Amino acid sequence: xxxxHLIELRHxxxxxxxxxxxxxxxxxxxKGETMVIIGTSGGGKSVILKHCIGLxxxxxxxxxxxxxxxSSKNKxxxxxxxxRMGMLFQGAALFDSxxxxxxxxxxxREHEKQHSEADLDRIVAxxxxxxxxxxxxxxxxxxxxxxxxxxxxxxxRAIALKPEILLYDEPTTGLDPITSDxxxxxxxxxxxxLGATNIVVTHDMVSAxxxxxxxxxxxxxxxxxxxxxxETRATSNPYVQQFINGxxxxxxxxx
Amino acid sequence: MPTDNRSRTSGSALALILDAAGGQFLRLLAxxxxxxxxxxxxxxxxxxxxxxILKRLPWFxxxxxxxxxxxxRIGVSSLPLIIVISFFIGAVSAxxxxxxxxxxxxxNYLGTAVCKLVIIESGPVLTALVLAGRVGSAIAAxxxxxxxxxxxxxxxxxxxxxxxxxxxxxxxxxxxVFPLLVIISDFLSIVGGWIITTLVLKVTTATYVFxxxxxxxxxxxxxxxxxxxxxxxxxxxxxxxHGLNAGPGAKGVGQASMKxxxxxxxxxxxxxxxxVYIAY
Ligand SMILES: Nc1ncnc2c1ncn2[C@@H]1O[C@H](COP(=O)(O)OP(=O)(O)OP(=O)(O)O)[C@@H](O)[C@H]1O
Ligand SMILES: [Mg+2]
Numbered sequence: 106x107x108x109x110h111l112i113e114l115r116h117x118x119x120x121x122x123x124x125x126x127x128x129x130x131x132x133x134x135x136k137g138e139t140m141v142i143i144g145t146s147g148g149g150k151s152v153i154l155k156h157c158i159g160l161x162x163x164x165x166x167x168x169x170x171x172x173x174x175x176s177s178k179n180k181x182x183x184x185x186x187x188x189r190m191g192m193l194f195q196g197a198a199l200f201d202s203x204x205x206x207x208x209x210x211x212x213x214r215e216h217e218k219q220h221s222e223a224d225l226d227r228i229v230a231x232x233x234x235x236x237x238x239x240x241x242x243x244x245x246x247x248x249x250x251x252x253x254x255x256x257x258x259x260x261x262r263a264i265a266l267k268p269e270i271l272l273y274d275e276p277t278t279g280l281d282p283i284t285s286d287x288x289x290x291x292x293x294x295x296x297x298x299l300g301a302t303n304i305v306v307t308h309d310m311v312s313a314x315x316x317x318x319x320x321x322x323x324x325x326x327x328x329x330x331x332x333x334x335x336e337t338r339a340t341s342n343p344y345v346q347q348f349i350n351g352x353x354x355x356x357x358x359x360x
Numbered sequence: 361m362p363t364d365n366r367s368r369t370s371g372s373a374l375a376l377i378l379d380a381a382g383g384q385f386l387r388l389l390a391x392x393x394x395x396x397x398x399x400x401x402x403x404x405x406x407x408x409x410x411x412x413i414l415k416r417l418p419w420f421x422x423x424x425x426x427x428x429x430x431x432x433r434i435g436v437s438s439l440p441l442i443i444v445i446s447f448f449i450g451a452v453s454a455x456x457x458x459x460x461x462x463x464x465x466x467x468n469y470l471g472t473a474v475c476k477l478v479i480i481e482s483g484p485v486l487t488a489l490v491l492a493g494r495v496g497s498a499i500a501a502x503x504x505x506x507x508x509x510x511x512x513x514x515x516x517x518x519x520x521x522x523x524x525x526x527x528x529x530x531x532x533x534x535x536x537v538f539p540l541l542v543i544i545s546d547f548l549s550i551v552g553g554w555i556i557t558t559l560v561l562k563v564t565t566a567t568y569v570f571x572x573x574x575x576x577x578x579x580x581x582x583x584x585x586x587x588x589x590x591x592x593x594x595x596x597x598x599x600x601x602h603g604l605n606a607g608p609g610a611k612g613v614g615q616a617s618m619k620x621x622x623x624x625x626x627x628x629x630x631x632x633x634x635x636v637y638i639a640y
Binding site for chain 2: 155158160184187188190191192194196198199200201211212215216262266
């Protein structure tokens with residue numbers, strides 16, 4: 106095994122009933138890199154992220170994180186690895202019964218007992234600042250936030266525990282270009298300043314080019330391309346070209 | 361030859377009918393078996409869920425406030441319903457007892473009838489049935505919604521075990537708040553009976569109280585409290601289980617809620633029978 110690889114997806118297969126979502130997903134993510142996964146809607150990108158953090162188990166194949174197979178029945182391994190991971194859900198998945206501040210504080214309070222309530226409030230203020238949300242929002246309920254704010258709060262909650270591995274499911278979808286760029290910078294900061302490994306699912310090619318060390322494309326349940334942003338732009342792979350240029354038809358099929 | 365032929369036809373017709381009947385019967389058996397094994401599987405799942413929650417019992421001491429919060433929430437939300445229903449149950453049983461007793465049994469025993477009925481059966485059972493609708497369905501809807509919106513997954517990812525933070529506090533609160541609610545219900549039913557007997561049926565308070573104390577057994581109260589605790593556990597467990605297994609969307613959550621009420625009600629009546637059978 107290559108020690109460079111923090112996360113390895115080895116020939117993942119996953120079906121929901123008759124629907125085969127992942128056919129044979131092979132992908133290696135290096136320690137400290139930002140891997141962006143692109144692919145058509147409904148293609149199984151969220152499903153891949155959920156496999157990486159043990160929320161879903163593959164029908165076949167293995168998920169290996171830091172040398173440990175987390176797709177096995179051994180719950181202990183998953184739990185210890187999970188402590189080092191954070192995830193932003195596509196739908197934010199905020200705790201609806203708690204206000205913004207509590208959403209961020211809850212896990213920190215439970216896992217880092219050394220903090221006083223004042224410390225926690227400071228952490229909330231800092232985290233809100235990082236995602237460009239006004240600290241006055243901490244008493245609002247999730248239902249009172251806009252879609253983009255929810256997304257950012259979901260991100261705040263994930264980064265408050267300072268995980269080493271961060272999974273982002275469409276972090277910039279529904280955000281204005283300026284806020285999107287704040288989030289892009291934040292993702293880069295997590296990597297550069299905290300040394301985190303990022304896996305980002307996105308449709309936003311501007312964001313992908315800015316943050317990615319490498320871009321992987323998922324098509325028909327397989328990773329059909331992996332390359333740096335430059336390689337991605339320059340590739341002759343028709344499917345990648347079709348996707349990044351937003352064409353309805355493959356170039357080969359056009360006219 | 362024709363006879364032969366006829367007999368053969370009738371024979372094969374009979375065989376056909378028998379065959380068809382047998383086939384239908386077998387199919388019915390298969391269907392029953394399928395339904396039964398499905399139900400047994402679900403019972404297994406529920407028991408497994410219960411064990412997994414109970415395994416987290418030590419965590420209660422880490423966050424007792426979570427349980428207290430649920431205790432208060434369940435208690436407060438159920439009280440208005442309990443008050444109205446209990447009062448009228450007492451009133452109805454007094455009126456019915458008077459009507460049934462008329463000419464046979466002296467009105468001294470009106471209080472006895474009300475008291476026995478309320479403490480042994482109607483207090484715990486009706487309270488539990490009503491709370492299955494009020495508390496169990498709310499838990500199913502809440503957990504179902506949290507599952508749908510991936511809040512449960514988000515908790516798991518943050519290493520906040522949903523069984524520890526959601527299920528355990530609710531289960532403990534259910535087990536301990538139900539007896540309290542049943543005591544309140546018993547008391548109000550007896551008061552309801554008293555108001556009707558004194559005001560409408562023109563029986564003196566002293567007579568009613570005499571009846572209450574006659575044949576009163578502390579053992580009845582004990583079994584009633586045990587019932588209440590078991591019913592509380594059933595209602596919460598069914599709510600949580602059906603919430604966890606809710607189908608997608610608003611429809612799934614609605615159905616989970618409905619199923620939790622149906623399952624709780626059936627279990628409450630079955631378990632009531634078992635407890636009564638063992639205790640008396
Ligand atoms: N828990 C589940 N049960 C059943 N089917 C599921 C489940 N999760 C995902 N699917 C199915 O798997 C397919 C891929 O879903 P997924 O959410 O991963 O797509 P995606 O690539 O993230 O799409 P999008 O860009 O729209 O978010 C979908 O068709 C979806 O219906
Ligand atoms: Mg998705």
